[in-house]
Amino acid sequence: MDKTTSPRATWQGTVHADFAQIELFLGDDGDAPDSTYGITMASDAGPEGVTLTVPRQYGAVDAVITLHSEEPPLDEAWQSVAEFPLQAGSDAELLGFARAGDVQLELPVGAELRARYVVEDAEAACQYDEDGEGATNMRVLLQFWPAEARPGAVVRSIGSWSRYWTWGSDCPYVVRELAEVPEPERLRTLLDSVISARVGVAAQILAGEERPRKCVTLYAEELFTQAAKTHDAEGAGVYAEYIDDRAALNELIDERAAVASR
Structure with missing residues (x-):
């Protein structure tokens, strides 16, 4: 050695x-x-x-x-x-x-x-x-x-055991890695990155499974938290639509899952 x-x-x-x-x-x-x-x-x-x-x-x-x-x-x-x-x-x-x-x-x-x-x-x-x-x-x-x-x-x-335990735990790190991506495009880039990094997640989301959707949502929420520190106290500005209306966020997650599954 x-x-x-x-x-x-x-x-x-x-x-x-x-x-x-x-x-x-x-x-x-x-x-x-x-x-x-x-x-x-x-x-x-x-x-x-x-x-x-x-x-x-x-x-x-x-x-x-x-x-x-x-x-x-x-x-x-x-x-x-x-x-x-x-x-x-x-x-x-x-x-x-x-x-x-x-x-x-x-x-x-x-x-x-x-x-x-x-x-x-x-x-x-x-x-x-x-x-x-x-x-x-x-x-x-x-x-x-x-x-x-x-x-x-x-x-x-790598593997189901590891993904089970690490899913969502790297939220702060993943969001920080995309700090140079301009708002609000950073949200779409983040969702694309998280969904594509895990085999089968896009199909699971489109099939209506709740757990992968909730896990992807954790990353979006971390982005909203970090954006709040940059923009204003409520994190509004760029992401108010998704913070106030989770149905809109779910629609965006579905959209990005559909793109990833093509």
Whole structure:
């Protein structure tokens, strides 16, 4: 492996999931204020915790955690990847349910880091709820490297399990990416991007399924929120028609779904 991508430190272990969750504890004075990106979310335990979602409801999860000097490359085979900024505290660790199989980490205390959480082969792993005959081993990766704080992101979401968890969680990121598109064309561009990025969604919307429509609406609502900060307190101006009349927004979603399905 090239020296520039070789990890400075590696920790490995097995933790035990409960209700499809394991926990990253950043230690005393640790903080991850922007960590909710579908397969990762802020922990109810406090700002020093991040809940990591896994495809297995219960049972063993193999984990490999690495600390790098710079951002490591993305593997094209990874199906589900999220990143978020954090500040490391002392005594960081990866925890399973009731501390089953906790892995002690030695992250640089007080350092600004970026974390990348990877679920390998999620589609195969989610076929089994518990360890047992025929169950596949599953593995997650956590990568850390020094980086100035910037918004987190859903980096990759491939397969039904990943799309289920990340759908809508990347709203702020996706909307910000279209900041250079002029209003009100940005709404149509946003809807086109969201609908076309997910196989089968256009057909589901046109067939009258409510869940994909509601998820697409989340992105529109995030745009309205961001536009409000730019234009006026009510976000009116350019999007008043759709804010005040959700039937009009639904008609626009149907229109863009029809375009995507051609």
